[in-house]
Amino acid sequence: MRLTLRALISHGRVARKxxxxxxxxxxxxxxxxxxxxxHERIETGKARADEVRFYAEKLIDxxxxxxxxxxxxxxxxxxxxxxxxIPKLFKVLAVRFENQTGGxxxxxxxxxxxxxxxAAMAVLEYKGNPFPPLYPVKRVSELNLVNQLLKGYxxxxxxxxxxxxxx
Amino acid sequence: MAACTRRTREMMGLLGILRNLPHNERFLSTSxxxxxxDGPKFTPPTKPVFTDKAxxxxxxxxxLSPEFIPPRxxxxxxxxxxxxxxxxxxxxxxxxxxFYVGSILAVTMTDPHASGNLxxxxxxxxxxxxxxLGATFILxxxxxxxxxxxxxxxxxxxxxxIEVLKLEKRLDDNLMYLRDALPEYSTFDFxxxxxxxxxxxxxPVNPLKVKMKPKPWSKRWERPKFDxxxxxxxxxLTPEQMEHAQKWGQPxxxxxxxxxxxxxxxxxxxxxxxxxxxxx
Numbered sequence: 426m427r428l429t430l431r432a433l434i435s436h437g438r439v440a441r442k443x444x445x446x447x448x449x450x451x452x453x454x455x456x457x458x459x460x461x462x463x464h465e466r467i468e469t470g471k472a473r474a475d476e477v478r479f480y481a482e483k484l485i486d487x488x489x490x491x492x493x494x495x496x497x498x499x500x501x502x503x504x505x506x507x508x509x510x511i512p513k514l515f516k517v518l519a520v521r522f523e524n525q526t527g528g529x530x531x532x533x534x535x536x537x538x539x540x541x542x543x544a545a546m547a548v549l550e551y552k553g554n555p556f557p558p559l560y561p562v563k564r565v566s567e568l569n570l571v572n573q574l575l576k577g578y579x580x581x582x583x584x585x586x587x588x589x590x591x592x
Numbered sequence: 593m594a595a596c597t598r599r600t601r602e603m604m605g606l607l608g609i610l611r612n613l614p615h616n617e618r619f620l621s622t623s624x625x626x627x628x629x630d631g632p633k634f635t636p637p638t639k640p641v642f643t644d645k646a647x648x649x650x651x652x653x654x655x656l657s658p659e660f661i662p663p664r665x666x667x668x669x670x671x672x673x674x675x676x677x678x679x680x681x682x683x684x685x686x687x688x689x690x691f692y693v694g695s696i697l698a699v700t701m702t703d704p705h706a707s708g709n710l711x712x713x714x715x716x717x718x719x720x721x722x723x724x725l726g727a728t729f730i731l732x733x734x735x736x737x738x739x740x741x742x743x744x745x746x747x748x749x750x751x752x753x754i755e756v757l758k759l760e761k762r763l764d765d766n767l768m769y770l771r772d773a774l775p776e777y778s779t780f781d782f783x784x785x786x787x788x789x790x791x792x793x794x795x796p797v798n799p800l801k802v803k804m805k806p807k808p809w810s811k812r813w814e815r816p817k818f819d820x821x822x823x824x825x826x827x828x829l830t831p832e833q834m835e836h837a838q839k840w841g842q843p844x845x846x847x848x849x850x851x852x853x854x855x856x857x858x859x860x861x862x863x864x865x866x867x868x869x870x871x872x
Contacts, residue, residue, distance in 0.1 A: 437665070440850055451844045483849040503847040 466550035474547035488519040671762030673748040694762030815842035
């Protein structure tokens with residue numbers, strides 16, 4: 426007999442259910458986080474990327490406290506399964522985000538996976554990574570004909586406005 | 593004749609008393625006797641002690657009550673702000689002392705059915721819950737062999753007086769296990785006298801480890817989710833049973849950053865705000 430409504434109503438629950446249970450969820454996120462710290466850009470399911478995002482940013486916040494801080498070191502030791510990444514976290518990533526308070530990650534959606542499940546995919550990266558940007562930077566070339574004509578039009582308008590002011 | 597002698601005898605008695613009264617300049621009637629008997633030396637009266645009230649107040653340690661700290665929610669902060677204003681207004685009229693779980697309190701409440709309309713209860717505070725104006729605390733006592741727990745609301749207008757008879761902290765935040773402990777740990781005398789405590793120091797922690805009634809208990813207190821340090825488990829559970837209970841422990845929980853709620857900066861801001869408004 427269901428005695429409590431707690432299990433059924435999920436108002437205010439922030440943690441998604443993933444894997445086989447809470448321990449499995451943490452293990453999944455731990456592997457994802459280790460991969461993210463190693464490669465600085467990973468592709469996973471959308472829900473997993475969203476969950477890892479929170480933990481990734483919190484890990485950087487703790488790493489900023491320095492490797493002398495006991496709690497920061499314990500957390501880094503727990504979350505990074507590959508131990509050669511712990512110095513990278515403290516010496517590279519924490520230093521990179523020294524002057525920022527939040528927003529260390531970028532997340533973008535990808536086309537659905539080609540498999541039968543057509544799962545929604547997303548890419549998660551730490552800002553300042555060495556790869557080409559996720560959203561290509563649009564550069565407007567000034568050497569097009571249309572842009573040259575528009576430039577001339579703007580210059581003429583500015584000239585007429587100054588002549589009107591002088592007179 | 594007889595009345596005359598009685599009166600003279602009374603007068604003689606009075607004179608004798610007056611002669612033996614302390615020679616004080618204040619007693620003008622007896623100062624007449626002063627020059628007569630110059631025995632004990634004149635002792636000046638004790639000087640009144642001036643205590644600097646401002647310094648005393650400053651040295652008294654002020655602690656923020658836990659019901660001021662808002663929970664982790666999506667509600668607008670203005671709700672907590674308005675509630676805090678009401679709480680401060682109530683606190684200006686009715687003094688709510690600082691107390692912790694494990695302190696012994698005496699609460700006087702209005703009760704239409706009690707003689708004198710007041711109802712006094714003494715007990716140990718087993719838990720403090722609720723935030724804002726609905727903050728409550730539960731007092732436990734054993735009366736005539738029957739355990740009684742009463743839940744009082746701190747900001748209820750029925751509260752008349754809250755006195756702290758003994759201020760102390762225990763090893764846990766929640767003393768619900770006293771229900772399964774031996775009754776001697778929950779009995780407190782109604783006429784208990786308040787124990788003096790230093791206002792400037794932190795509340796003392798009572799490292800008492802409680803003895804329990806035989807198992808089964810109302811809850812499996814040995815399980816890590818309760819995280820109880822104040823029970824003597826070694827008398828009732830074998831090491832195998834303790835290890836078996838650890839199976840329910842979730843070792844990843846302390847590393848789960850999602851479950852953390854850091855209130856230190858919030859607490860500081862609220863503390864300053866509350867202090868400022870209480871002084872007004």
